Amino acid sequence: MLIGIFTAAWALVLVGTVLIFEFIVPLNIFHSLLDGIVKGGLAAILVLVWLFLFVEMRDFMVRSQLRLVKKVSA
Amino acid sequence: MMVMDYHKEGKPQIPRPGGPAIIAAIVFSELVLFVFTGGYAILGLAVVTLLSGVIGIIDDLKTLGGVVKPALLLIGGVPLVALQYFVPNAMVYNHHLYLPLYRIPTNVPIIFILLIIIAIPVVTNTVNTIDVLNGVVTGTILIASIPLGFGMILRYLVGKENPYAMVAFLPFVGATLAFYYFHKFPSKIFPGDSGAMALGAAYGTMAIIGGVEVVAVVAILPAIMNSFFFLSSMKRFVEHRQIKSQPVEILPDNKMLATGDPQAPITLMRLLVGTKAKSEKEIGRDILVLTAYTAFLACITAILTWAVTLA
Numbered sequence: 001m002l003i004g005i006f007t008a009a010w011a012l013v014l015v016g017t018v019l020i021f022e023f024i025v026p027l028n029i030f031h032s033l034l035d036g037i038v039k040g041g042l043a044a045i046l047v048l049v050w051l052f053l054f055v056e057m058r059d060f061m062v063r064s065q066l067r068l069v070k071k072v073s074a
Numbered sequence: 075m076m077v078m079d080y081h082k083e084g085k086p087q088i089p090r091p092g093g094p095a096i097i098a099a100i101v102f103s104e105l106v107l108f109v110f111t112g113g114y115a116i117l118g119l120a121v122v123t124l125l126s127g128v129i130g131i132i133d134d135l136k137t138l139g140g141v142v143k144p145a146l147l148l149i150g151g152v153p154l155v156a157l158q159y160f161v162p163n164a165m166v167y168n169h170h171l172y173l174p175l176y177r178i179p180t181n182v183p184i185i186f187i188l189l190i191i192i193a194i195p196v197v198t199n200t201v202n203t204i205d206v207l208n209g210v211v212t213g214t215i216l217i218a219s220i221p222l223g224f225g226m227i228l229r230y231l232v233g234k235e236n237p238y239a240m241v242a243f244l245p246f247v248g249a250t251l252a253f254y255y256f257h258k259f260p261s262k263i264f265p266g267d268s269g270a271m272a273l274g275a276a277y278g279t280m281a282i283i284g285g286v287e288v289v290a291v292v293a294i295l296p297a298i299m300n301s302f303f304f305l306s307s308m309k310r311f312v313e314h315r316q317i318k319s320q321p322v323e324i325l326p327d328n329k330m331l332a333t334g335d336p337q338a339p340i341t342l343m344r345l346l347v348g349t350k351a352k353s354e355k356e357i358g359r360d361i362l363v364l365t366a367y368t369a370f371l372a373c374i375t376a377i378l379t380w381a382v383t384l385a
């Protein structure tokens with residue numbers, strides 16, 4: 001189970017790197033300062049998506065790994 | 075000082091901290107190498123390890139708060155930046171960031187400075203949080219060092235290596251290996267915050283001067299995830315000694331089992347003993363197996379980084 005989570009985290013690092021540096025960094029839509037703002041905004045959205053996915057993974061781990069503990073305690 | 079080893083029969087007293095020995099081993103050996111080679115990357119590793127280690131010694135003697143410690147550690151990365159920019163031709167690090175699956179090295183000199191200032195305290199603290207059981211922190215650093223060395227060799231093959239980083243790598247691994255011999259289960263000595271923080275700072279610095287930053291991050295994913303689980307469940311920086319609800323309980327047979335307390339922090343160790351009680355040795359082995367797996371992923375990351383560059 002944990003190995004799956006670590007593999008997913010690794011995949012997120014790779015996918016994020018490719019998304020940022022292959023697609024977001026080379027963006028030149030307006031050829032002005034606006035490009036920097038768009039890139040910053042897209043990167044910020046990506047970071048939020050990352051955090052959301054990591055929190056979801058954590059919650060999934062907690063649900064699946066700690067559920068039985070309550071039964072044992074009870 | 076002697077502290078109790080809570081997870082063992084009879085709760086034996088173990089000397090702590092062994093950090094000064096780790097700090098002395100890394101700093102003195104790196105300084106000797108610096109004298110002979112003149113490589114400022116080596117000096118940078120020695121200074122960063124010393125600074126972070128001293129903060130760790132203060133933490134061992136007088137527990138620092140959950141906010142004060144990371145704040146103090148922010149000075150850890152300053153010597154690297156200072157050497158790079160104030161010593162002519164120091165070549166402490168290369169601010170071209172090489173990334174997996176991306177052909178062009180990213181030239182980010184300003185961002186790289188911020189990255190160093192933030193990365194050193196983050197890695198130092200992250201490694202410190204994995205110091206939970208006998209042999210875990212030293213074993214984690216040792217295993218995570220394998221992809222670091224592998225990445226530096228691949229960099230060497232593409233002609234982008236920092237030769238001083240490869241030289242600095244050997245005393246770092248040697249000191250960690252020597253301490254692991256005494257720290258492995260059953261521990262004869264604990265590193266304390268000073269030892270764990272010195273190792274974390276040295277590891278982070280090795281990643282920066284060796285130019286294998288992404289590889290290093292992937293290699294210590296178990297420690298990073300442990301920190302993330304902890305911070306995201308506690309929702310604030312908190313010193314582990316101040317936690318009221320413990321994540322695991324010690325059973326009469328000295329095995330550990332996760333508590334059902336929703337207020338307790340989520341940690342890697344708690345998840346490992348969520349469904350089955352395990353002994354300290356078993357949990358330590360599980361964490362090191364996970365680190366071995368992420369070290370394998372880090373080696374793949376190194377190949378994806380340098381093979382693409384070669385292509």
